[in-house]
Amino acid sequence: MLILYHAPRSRSSRFVWLLEEIAEPYEIAYVTIPRMDGGGAPDASNPHPDKKVPALVHDDELVTESAAIALYLSDAFPAKVGPAVGEPGRGAFLTWLAFYAGVMEPAITAKWRGQTDADPQAAAGYDAMERRLRAALATGPYLLGEAFSAADVLVSSGFHFARELMPMGAEFDAYLARIAARPAFQRAAAKDAP
């Protein structure tokens, strides 16, 4: 049994999408979280140790942290959303998952806090992120080339969540259009709608 603990319009939304891409049976357990507007509250039914989302439970195994969940699902359902150990592209796949968590999230947060305007180190971090994304998507169509993967779910979700904080340009617009055309993305968006 695969259960996603999910709060709509949050970091767990992308896992509705990833699970739709995987197309294996899953359940969504809706939980509340504290929201930026002061609404919401931690939910006692959420197994996440910090009551955050996403949290995934698979056959009694709890996985938290978006990059870990993406890798767990990719490995649990081989040949669907990422290369397995020993397959070509595995190195790039792991790199993008870690890049999302270790480079993109901090860079986006720095931009949101206005630190990229005031702190040269924060600005350099953001610029480095932008360069890597631009270079990858100049060849595309996806981060791993022809093959769509869970890395695209994480990386593109940064754009969907806060487009104004992300780099602008034709290669990004084309990438997001390709993503938006995916049936699994559309099914997930409908499920996540208010």
Ligand SMILES: N[C@@H](CCC(=O)N[C@@H](CS)C(=O)NCC(=O)O)C(=O)O
């Ligand atoms: N690093 C975690 C971050 C999870 C996270 O911060 N989720 C937010 C929703 S977007 C949350 O649950 N916030 C509620 C809280 O902080 O209590 C991940 O990527 O999975």
